Amino acid sequence: MKILVCIKQISDLESRFQVNASGSWYDERDLAFRMNEFDEYAVEQAVQLKEQLGGAPEITVLSVGSERVVKSIRTALAMGCDRGVHIQDPSPHTKDPWQIASIIVAFAQDQGFDLIFTGMQSQDRGSAQVGVTVAELLGIPCTTAIVGFTYHSGVIDARRELEGGLKGIVQLKTPALVTCQTGLNVPRYPTLPGILKAKKKEMVTLLVDDLSREQGLIETDAIYVPDRKGAGVVLEGDMNDMADQLIDILKAKTALFR
Amino acid sequence: MKALLICEYREGKLLGSSYELIAFAETLGAEIALLLIGSEAEAPKINGKVYLADVQKYGEYNPDLHKKIVLEVVARANPDYIVFSHSSSGWDLAPRVATALKAGQISGIVGIVDGKFEVGLCNAKLRRTVVAKTQPAVLTLQPGVFMPSEEPSGMPTLEWVEIIDAGSALQFAGYEPAEKRDVDLSKAEVVVGVGRGVRNKEDLPIIAALAHDLGGELGASRPLVDAGWVESSRQIGISGQIVSPRLYLACGISGAIQHLVGMNKSDFIVAINKDKDAPIGTVADVMVVADVMQFISSLRERLS
Ligand SMILES: Cc1cc2nc3c(=O)[nH]c(=O)nc-3n(C[C@H](O)[C@H](O)[C@H](O)COP(=O)(O)OP(=O)(O)OC[C@H]3O[C@@H](n4cnc5c(N)ncnc54)[C@H](O)[C@@H]3O)c2cc1C
Ligand SMILES: Nc1ncnc2c1ncn2[C@@H]1O[C@H](COP(=O)(O)O)[C@@H](O)[C@H]1O
Numbered sequence: 318m319k320i321l322v323c324i325k326q327i328s329d330l331e332s333r334f335q336v337n338a339s340g341s342w343y344d345e346r347d348l349a350f351r352m353n354e355f356d357e358y359a360v361e362q363a364v365q366l367k368e369q370l371g372g373a374p375e376i377t378v379l380s381v382g383s384e385r386v387v388k389s390i391r392t393a394l395a396m397g398c399d400r401g402v403h404i405q406d407p408s409p410h411t412k413d414p415w416q417i418a419s420i421i422v423a424f425a426q427d428q429g430f431d432l433i434f435t436g437m438q439s440q441d442r443g444s445a446q447v448g449v450t451v452a453e454l455l456g457i458p459c460t461t462a463i464v465g466f467t468y469h470s471g472v473i474d475a476r477r478e479l480e481g482g483l484k485g486i487v488q489l490k491t492p493a494l495v496t497c498q499t500g501l502n503v504p505r506y507p508t509l510p511g512i513l514k515a516k517k518k519e520m521v522t523l524l525v526d527d528l529s530r531e532q533g534l535i536e537t538d539a540i541y542v543p544d545r546k547g548a549g550v551v552l553e554g555d556m557n558d559m560a561d562q563l564i565d566i567l568k569a570k571t572a573l574f575r
Numbered sequence: 576m577k578a579l580l581i582c583e584y585r586e587g588k589l590l591g592s593s594y595e596l597i598a599f600a601e602t603l604g605a606e607i608a609l610l611l612i613g614s615e616a617e618a619p620k621i622n623g624k625v626y627l628a629d630v631q632k633y634g635e636y637n638p639d640l641h642k643k644i645v646l647e648v649v650a651r652a653n654p655d656y657i658v659f660s661h662s663s664s665g666w667d668l669a670p671r672v673a674t675a676l677k678a679g680q681i682s683g684i685v686g687i688v689d690g691k692f693e694v695g696l697c698n699a700k701l702r703r704t705v706v707a708k709t710q711p712a713v714l715t716l717q718p719g720v721f722m723p724s725e726e727p728s729g730m731p732t733l734e735w736v737e738i739i740d741a742g743s744a745l746q747f748a749g750y751e752p753a754e755k756r757d758v759d760l761s762k763a764e765v766v767v768g769v770g771r772g773v774r775n776k777e778d779l780p781i782i783a784a785l786a787h788d789l790g791g792e793l794g795a796s797r798p799l800v801d802a803g804w805v806e807s808s809r810q811i812g813i814s815g816q817i818v819s820p821r822l823y824l825a826c827g828i829s830g831a832i833q834h835l836v837g838m839n840k841s842d843f844i845v846a847i848n849k850d851k852d853a854p855i856g857t858v859a860d861v862m863v864v865a866d867v868m869q870f871i872s873s874l875r876e877r878l879s
Contacts, residue, residue: 330698441697444682449670458744461667479663482753488746500801534679540703553864560873
């Protein structure tokens with residue numbers, strides 16, 4: 318059995334963002350980067366399946382991005398994936414989800430993957446397109462935002478998250494693709510032995526231009542920092558002063574302390 | 576300009592998100608046509624075309640069949656935009672339709688600026704405007720953003736749609752109801768929401784005590800529920816409960832759109848966050864820039 322996990326590296330969202338000089342993206346200097354949270358669940362589910370099947374499946378973890386994404390690929394290897402594929406692209410943000418999906422498909426189409434795991438969406442762009450588009454282009458069944466997964470002899474039983482706590486139960490046969498929602502499992506932290514092992518695992522580097530054949534279908538027009546709500550009061554400084562001020566405001570503005 | 580709106584229908588009912596699609600199309604100034612895979616009785620009463628596919632025949636959401644139906648209606652209606660909600664059926668179906676048509680897709684739209692579509696980037700700390708280079712283009716709308724003023728009360732023109740059911744690679748085996756709720760946060764006057772900024776599980780009882788002091792209930796953002804720290808019945812947001820208390824106190828919650836739509840109707844919102852730029856600031860009446868546990872301990876001292 319061959320498994321593919323697609324991961325994206327994203328900037329830490331607690332950072333302060335500024336638009337870059339050309340106005341095409343944000344300034345990436347001084348930012349920290351990490352694996353897209355949803356993709357951690359995808360990696361974990363793949364590794365759990367490998368464990369369930371006695372270690373038989375081979376897990377390939379793939380990422381399209383610049384040199385720094387190798388670090389996230391190594392994290393996935395340390396969690397238990399077997400080999401890394403880095404599709405080197407210095408500026409993946411200039412490609413739309415359709416192009417990223419096409420690049421993944423150009424790599425994956427003749428590799429015979431039985432199961433592909435992706436995140437349900439990337440936390441920076443939030444498009445929720447790449448996974449489903451990969452499945453459609455490969456012509457394999459797919460289900461999205463799973464919060465439950467079991468596998469038995471080529472059959473996947475999955476629970477999809479719908480709205481307001483409702484779940485949908487679906488069944489599909491491999492080859493298939495699933496996109497993972499948070500809460501699906503508890504992603505493990507890489508252990509020290511895992512990290513050391515990861516250093517020795519195979520890492521294939523491919524050039525994006527050899528796999529990229531499609532033009533973008535959507536285009537960013539402008540990127541900017543949104544306006545903040547004007548009415549809000551911002552309290553900063555000494556803890557005790559702020560606590561006093563907040564209580565005064567609540568007394569004045571809400572009926573709670575009367 | 577013409578927009579084909581893909582309505583949502585579940586457990587025998589039209590979902591409210593369908594009216595958000597209509598509100599969006601009105602803001603855009605588009606001529607609208609609807610597709611409902613459902614029952615005639617539930618068809619929205621717009622003055623315009625409603626394509627109807629019988630749910631008895633094609634079932635509730637199923638990607639293969641519903642994709643075929645959407646593509647059939649696209650061929651008939653020739654829209655400029657095919658519009659879905661960014662919901663469990665919308666994000667699942669939209670990319671399938673887009674791929675079949677090789678159409679550009681813009682996901683999670685939160686606004687329209689000069690006819691271009693505005694979407695969030697990096698947890699709404701940035702925004703961008705995006706345009707599609709194809710006709711038609713596929714759009715998904717962030718739920719809870721385009722709010723309808725009232726239900727339409729016109730006279731729709733119905734047109735039935737039939738397709739050949741060639742089977743489906745995915746079997747839908749039914750719904751599993753939401754977990755039973757042991758707390759009904761929608762009745763609480765005060766809700767204290769805890770988020771990932773509260774880094775230690777041991778601190779939760781302190782925040783629960785604050786909620787108690789204020790005569791309210793504890794709520795939580797999704798990561799704390801995913802981690803098993805807080806029971807799922809206390810999750811606030813699009814996949815949890817929607818609350819509108821007199822006071823919502825957000826403790827270490829960044830304010831992702833999926834959380835905001837669950838609490839932004841609260842009368843008064845206070846956020847405690849060490850990050851002054853956190854998007855919760857867009858809805859907060861008071862933003863306390865501080866370490867959450869330090870601030871709460873000062874606050875509790877003064878309240879006692
Ligand atoms: C389909 C879908 C449905 C979803 N449904 C929901 C839902 O129903 N409810 C929900 O909540 N989320 C939901 N989410 C997840 C949502 O996108 C966010 O990931 C989530 O709300 C983030 O939770 P958070 O704010 O607690 O964590 P984070 O985004 O990690 O934010 C933590 C915040 O704490 C602050 N902080 C850190 N340390 C401190 C400190 N010491 N003192 C003070 N502040 C600190 C940080 O500055 C940051 O702003 C959904 C996502 C998807 C894709
Ligand atoms: N550059 C990338 N490299 C590898 N996988 C990606 C990339 N971008 C997106 N993905 C995968 O597609 C999922 C959905 O991404 P998106 O469509 O951008 O929201 C992510 O969770 C990843 O699993």
